Amino acid sequence: MTDPHAYCQEKAAASGSSFYYSFMFLPPERRQAITALYAFCREVDDVVDECHDLQIAQTKLDWWRGEVGRIFDGTPQHPVGQALKDVIRQFSLPREQLLEIIDGMQMDLQQTRYLDWKALNLYCYRVASVVGLLSAEIFGYANRQTLKYAHDLGLAFQLTNIIRDVGEDARRGRIYLPVDELKQFNVPARQLLDGEYSDNFRQLMAFQATRARQYYDQAFAQLPPEDRKNQRPGLVMAAIYRTLLDEIEADGFQVLDRRTSLTPLRKIWLAGMTWFRG
Structure with missing residues (x-):
């Protein structure tokens, strides 16, 4: 067994x-x-x-x-x-929250495009923010404000995932960049599906990265000092994911034909540094 x-x-x-x-x-x-x-x-x-x-x-x-x-x-x-x-x-x-995660996966079966940020936000909430809220319960907290931190940190992680996986998702027929923002930056969906880079694409991705960083900053601002120690796993994850986002941006958002990742050794180093800094 x-x-x-x-x-x-x-x-x-x-x-x-x-x-x-x-x-x-x-x-x-x-x-x-x-x-x-x-x-x-x-x-x-x-x-x-x-x-x-x-x-x-x-x-x-x-x-x-x-x-x-x-x-x-x-x-x-x-x-x-x-x-x-x-x-x-x-x-x-x-x-309800475990079921909501499944609801997020259900969205993947039903749609491959998101018209605007509001629609994408609901998807990100279900597949990531809810996981953050459940994780916060396991890590422990004294101040309910910590749940706002966990919610926003989950969003930041999912937005980072979306940026990293644009090419991989497109090859599966899925685009998680909002349709209205593709139009705003004049990036046709076909360009993503064909793996074609352009200045417009890089500007679109810089816009996505700015949104992700805003959610990281918003999350950190909402973490009460008394819960910081218990919530260190989320801070470790954030250190790894923000470093990944920095790497992707420094590389010119080369996400259509490759997947940027950090080495296990670097992840362990970032984890240790963040954890023991407290």
Whole structure:
């Protein structure tokens, strides 16, 4: 029989995500909990990314909705669900927010374009801000203002992901840059799909990077001093992601034909520096 928490640990480690580096210094109990949450996010995200048959992907997402119900009923079937069963009880994680993450993945099945920032903001909220809010519960906080920090930091992370993955997403037929902003900067969708660079494209991406940085700054401004220590995993993640954003910008937003990433060693260094600085 598969050990649920070992399964989640393997899922998180195999992803190589910056998320994994952000909770490596946590106490075992909280690290185990956030790893289970992250594994849940990976499972439902993989449904959309790896399942090319729309009907099968829909069926799998529906199964995960049912699994969320079973988690709260105490009868989960999947190793990730079994790991989360204890976590949701221990940290009082709300069912609605786990379902909202699935709602975000559902959006990926239903649309490949977003008309404006308001529409994209809802997607980012579901797939990232909600994860930030759940994470804040696991890390612990004394001041509810910390939830505003977690919400905005999640948005900043997702915007950074969108910038990094423009080319990769376009090759999957998805464009997460708002349609009205593509028009504003005179960047046809076909240009992204064909991987063509231009000055207009770089200006569009600089605009996206500015928005991401505004959300980082807004998040940090809302983190109460008394909760800074508990919320260090988010600060670690932010150090890694902001460095990544700086690298992408310094490279002239070469995101259509390559994926910029930081080496594991650099991520560990940034994680350690941020964590022990407190």
